[in-house]
Amino acid sequence: MRVPADPIKTKGTSFAMPAASNNAPEIKLQVQGLAKLYGQTIALDHVDLDVRKGELLTLLGPSGSGKTTLLQLICGLQEPTSGTVIIDHKDQTHAPVNKRDIGVVFQNYALFPHMTVAENVGFALKMRSLPKAEINAKVAKALETVGLAHASERSPSQLSGGQQQRVALARCLVYDPAIILMDEPLGALDAKLREVMQIEIKRIHRETGATIIFVTHDQQEALALSDRICLMNNGKIAQLGTPRQMYDEPQNLFVADFIGVSSIVRGMVKAGALDTAIGTLPIAGEAPADGTKGALVIRPEAIRLGEGFCEGRVRETVYGGSELRVIIDAGKQEIIARAPAQAGDIDVGSTVRFGWAPEAARFLVDQG
Amino acid sequence: MAEPSATSTFSRQRLRLDSLWLSAPGLAYMALLLILPAGALIWQSFVNPKTGSFDPSVYQQMFSAGVYVKVLLNTFAISAQVTIVCLLVGYPIAVWLAGMPERRRRMAMWLVLLPFWVSPLLKNFAWIVLLARKGIVAQMLTGMGFDTELNLLYGRGAVVFGMAHAMLPVAILTMLPTMLAIDSRLMPAAMTMGASRGQSFWRIFVPLSMPGVAAAGLLIFVMGLGFFITPALLGSPNETVIGQMMITQVQKLFNLRLAGALAALLLAVTLITIAVYDRLFGMSAVSGNGSVTRRGGIIGAIGGFIIEICAMLTDMVARILPVKLGRGAFTIFVWLVIAILIVPVLAFPPMAFSGSTFLEFPPKSFSMRWFQTYLSSDQWMGATTRSAVIAIITGALATVISGMAAYGLARTQRKAGGLIFLSFMLPMVVPNIVIGVSLFYVLAKVGLIATDTGILLGHTLSAMPVVFVILLTTFRSVDWRLLQAAATLGASRWQQIRLVLLPLVKGGAVAAFLFGLLHSFEELTIALFVGAGVKQTLPKQMWDDIILSISPTLAAASVFIVVVVTVLFVIAEKARPR
Numbered sequence: 001m002r003v004p005a006d007p008i009k010t011k012g013t014s015f016a017m018p019a020a021s022n023n024a025p026e027i028k029l030q031v032q033g034l035a036k037l038y039g040q041t042i043a044l045d046h047v048d049l050d051v052r053k054g055e056l057l058t059l060l061g062p063s064g065s066g067k068t069t070l071l072q073l074i075c076g077l078q079e080p081t082s083g084t085v086i087i088d089h090k091d092q093t094h095a096p097v098n099k100r101d102i103g104v105v106f107q108n109y110a111l112f113p114h115m116t117v118a119e120n121v122g123f124a125l126k127m128r129s130l131p132k133a134e135i136n137a138k139v140a141k142a143l144e145t146v147g148l149a150h151a152s153e154r155s156p157s158q159l160s161g162g163q164q165q166r167v168a169l170a171r172c173l174v175y176d177p178a179i180i181l182m183d184e185p186l187g188a189l190d191a192k193l194r195e196v197m198q199i200e201i202k203r204i205h206r207e208t209g210a211t212i213i214f215v216t217h218d219q220q221e222a223l224a225l226s227d228r229i230c231l232m233n234n235g236k237i238a239q240l241g242t243p244r245q246m247y248d249e250p251q252n253l254f255v256a257d258f259i260g261v262s263s264i265v266r267g268m269v270k271a272g273a274l275d276t277a278i279g280t281l282p283i284a285g286e287a288p289a290d291g292t293k294g295a296l297v298i299r300p301e302a303i304r305l306g307e308g309f310c311e312g313r314v315r316e317t318v319y320g321g322s323e324l325r326v327i328i329d330a331g332k333q334e335i336i337a338r339a340p341a342q343a344g345d346i347d348v349g350s351t352v353r354f355g356w357a358p359e360a361a362r363f364l365v366d367q368g
Numbered sequence: 369m370a371e372p373s374a375t376s377t378f379s380r381q382r383l384r385l386d387s388l389w390l391s392a393p394g395l396a397y398m399a400l401l402l403i404l405p406a407g408a409l410i411w412q413s414f415v416n417p418k419t420g421s422f423d424p425s426v427y428q429q430m431f432s433a434g435v436y437v438k439v440l441l442n443t444f445a446i447s448a449q450v451t452i453v454c455l456l457v458g459y460p461i462a463v464w465l466a467g468m469p470e471r472r473r474r475m476a477m478w479l480v481l482l483p484f485w486v487s488p489l490l491k492n493f494a495w496i497v498l499l500a501r502k503g504i505v506a507q508m509l510t511g512m513g514f515d516t517e518l519n520l521l522y523g524r525g526a527v528v529f530g531m532a533h534a535m536l537p538v539a540i541l542t543m544l545p546t547m548l549a550i551d552s553r554l555m556p557a558a559m560t561m562g563a564s565r566g567q568s569f570w571r572i573f574v575p576l577s578m579p580g581v582a583a584a585g586l587l588i589f590v591m592g593l594g595f596f597i598t599p600a601l602l603g604s605p606n607e608t609v610i611g612q613m614m615i616t617q618v619q620k621l622f623n624l625r626l627a628g629a630l631a632a633l634l635l636a637v638t639l640i641t642i643a644v645y646d647r648l649f650g651m652s653a654v655s656g657n658g659s660v661t662r663r664g665g666i667i668g669a670i671g672g673f674i675i676e677i678c679a680m681l682t683d684m685v686a687r688i689l690p691v692k693l694g695r696g697a698f699t700i701f702v703w704l705v706i707a708i709l710i711v712p713v714l715a716f717p718p719m720a721f722s723g724s725t726f727l728e729f730p731p732k733s734f735s736m737r738w739f740q741t742y743l744s745s746d747q748w749m750g751a752t753t754r755s756a757v758i759a760i761i762t763g764a765l766a767t768v769i770s771g772m773a774a775y776g777l778a779r780t781q782r783k784a785g786g787l788i789f790l791s792f793m794l795p796m797v798v799p800n801i802v803i804g805v806s807l808f809y810v811l812a813k814v815g816l817i818a819t820d821t822g823i824l825l826g827h828t829l830s831a832m833p834v835v836f837v838i839l840l841t842t843f844r845s846v847d848w849r850l851l852q853a854a855a856t857l858g859a860s861r862w863q864q865i866r867l868v869l870l871p872l873v874k875g876g877a878v879a880a881f882l883f884g885l886l887h888s889f890e891e892l893t894i895a896l897f898v899g900a901g902v903k904q905t906l907p908k909q910m911w912d913d914i915i916l917s918i919s920p921t922l923a924a925a926s927v928f929i930v931v932v933v934t935v936l937f938v939i940a941e942k943a944r945p946r
Contacts, residue, residue: 098857103856110852114872124858127857127858
């Protein structure tokens with residue numbers, strides 16, 4: 001399966017690419033037919049991917065989906081079984097790690113414990129044999145960018161998790177690599193700090209115009225950060241698109257299930273509608289052929305409670321501050337709905353009617 | 369979809385040298401200087417030197433003569449007694465250390481580690497003086513109302529005491545890691561369920577600490593089998609052990625066949641002990657990473673019974689006596705043991721600065737004359753210089769050979785790693801005396817006997833386990849992603865090693881080198897055989913003097929050794945990464 005690497009049809013409204021993306025975007029990294037085998041196990045299955053200059057692309061996926069393998073192949077820590085990696089129009093597939101113009105922010109930062117913060121940040125410049133004065137100036141500037149100018153002489157162990165994260169970031173920014181790869185960089189931080197760092201990364205990305213590939217398994221993080229998301233599953237790309245496309249227009253059930261919360265009602269197409277366990281449901285738009293197996297995907301916010309064409313029993317309600325999530329059992333089908341919290345509590349065990357506007361439900365063919 | 373095809377890159381990876389090959393020099397060293405010599409020594413014990421045919425007559429001789437059988441029984445009995453004393457005395461000390469906060473424990477550990485690094489020869493020598501007739505201990509006991517004619521030395525009691533004293537640090541250091549690995553929340557958890565303090569100690573802590581106790585027991589027993597210094601110095605002819613007998617056979621009677629037979633016996637008992645231990649407890653407990661499983665069978669039943677009784681007794685005692693008293697008794701016991709561990713080390717300087725013509729403690733006058741004697745004696749200075757030079761080269765050689773293997777082992781996930789680990793531990797499993805006699809036998813054939821090179825080769829062999837373990841821990845604690853990080857930042861292979869790996873392992877390497885050096889500097893057994901009385905090392909010179917005529921020069925030399933050991937030990941401990 002070849003996923004179109006360049007879905008131009010962004011919805012007109014809100015999404016804007018940063019920096020130089022107005023005309024034909026310049027391609028920074030091209031991955032072609034990249035595959036990696038470990039013995040008989042296929043870790044990565046012939047992936048094609050283009051990354052544009054200045055964009056922040058997230059590699060998202062469950063563990064074992066191949067996202068970390070892809071990252072390691074791009075930066076050269078692993079050799080691919082087949083395929084090519086092209087950085088800035090040069091084939092770098094077999095270039096050694098230290099000769100590729102890339103920067104990596106490691107999962108637990110991998111700061112050198114025997115060097116000060118400044119020495120850590122200046123390491124890459126030293127490797128490039130820059131004059132001392134220039135190194136010092138660049139290090140100072142990079143540390144200022146991440147807000148750690150005062151900590152340059154400390155050792156990494158004296159810093160908090162968030163500060164270490166910033167040092168790791170500065171260590172990449174300082175030598176302005178063609179691509180910055182981040183391997184679950186926020187995984188070790190607590191929820192609050194993670195949000196702060198997300199905003200921080202967005203700011204630094206915007207200010208520096210760096211090309212960033214960000215690996216995460218957290219879909220919220222991916223939605224919050226990315227210009228585009230590349231969702232991976234079983235070593236393949238499941239879908240590539242903007243966060244909004246991923247959420248609003250999932251192209252298969254895996255994407256619909258992985259991104260955001262949704263109710264998935266499976267059934268078979270009969271006379272332009274879907275025959276399911278909770279009744280025959282309308283399919284909006286062009287109806288697929290009769291006998292097609294598929295499912296309707298409905299986001300919680302699309303479900304109206306109190307009226308509609310279905311009925312179920314409230315199994316559980318989850319209070320979430322601004323909203324009340326309502327989990328409904330309609331026979332064996334689970335439906336997740338959302339009610340405004342101000343509307344008051346809904347009794348667990350009560351029977352409730354629900355429905356949705358047909359065009360708010362998305363029909364997807366069941367491939368499995 | 370087509371299967372991804374294996375391209376040239378794939379085969380390139382397979383061709384890359386496996387890091388385990390780095391242990392090849394070390395393995396070759398073990399094979400050539402340990403397995404081959406020991407094998408040859410034992411082989412010739414079965415062969416009639418005149419006819420070249422199979423001839424087990426030395427074994428008949430060994431088992432039929434009453435004196436040999438008695439020596440064998442002696443050896444096992446003493447070793448078993450020492451093991452029991454070490455475990456019983458060492459366990460509370462280990463508990464005491466395990467219960468401390470990390471920072472304080474590191475300080476307290478010095479009290480155990482320093483005696484650990486002072487050789488048994490020195491410690492036993494100190495006891496000769498301290499326990500002598502009319503010595504300080506005898507006087508103290510007389511003052512407390514004991515018999516005036518106390519004979520503390522030269523008996524079974526003195527031997528077991530001296531050996532247990534020499535090996536107690538080993539026992540403590542082996543038991544401690546298992547205790548530290550016990551989840552500290554388990555005892556409070558047991559107490560929330562209604563167990564008393566004593567109950568939760570006996571029912572939770574003690575069973576979980578047993579793998580460490582078993583490992584310590586194995587180590588002490590196996591080490592005790594080949595031990596000859598204490599029986600020779602503190603024992604009477606009644607306490608003669610296999611080790612002494614082997615020395616006599618080799619150096620006085622030149623009967624290498626019988627020595628080979630004794631070596632074979634010693635090795636067989638050692639291996640059987642290890643096999644039995646492995647069956648009962650599993651080998652993993654020695655390396656300290658085994659999971660605790662519930663034991664069935666006889667051992668489990670006996671252990672359970674003992675624990676029941678102890679828990680009951682503790683509760684009874686706790687009901688009658690106030691808790692404070694128990695704590696007080698425990699503290700007094702711990703400090704008493706620590707004092708006994710440290711005293712012999714501290715006793716040397718006063719003895720050495722004595723003005724008397726014979727060794728006495730406490731000294732009655734002050735003088736530097738014995739240091740002058742030591743420093744002006746060609747014999748002593750020659751031995752000291754030789755020991756120093758051999759020790760430095762041994763430390764370096766062992767560090768390089770073990771370092772390569774440790775690096776290879778730390779970077780592999782392969783099964784063979786375990787076997788290589790065990791191979792490097794062999795010099796610790798095979799009794800030192802067997803190594804000594806084997807090397808004597810084989811090195812004589814290649815003209816390396818009575819040479820510094822011979823001693824150096826032997827010392828490097830026996831220093832290997834400790835050096836290897838330190839380096840392996842060091843390399844295992846390295847975060848290898850730091851090298852990857854350096855690579856992504858543009859560092860070449862060589863720069864990664866020079867700027868990242870070396871600084872990270874520097875401390876461990878220095879510690880390994882120094883501990884290897886110390887090991888060689890204090891080693892007696894191998895020097896005894898391979899030096900063959902021609903090339904005297906410092907410990908060998910001391911050994912000869914203690915056997916022939918004890919003089920205060922010995923105390924002066926001991927002070928020198930203790931100072932060297934203490935200084936190097938402090939540097940090594942500081943350098944060693946945690």
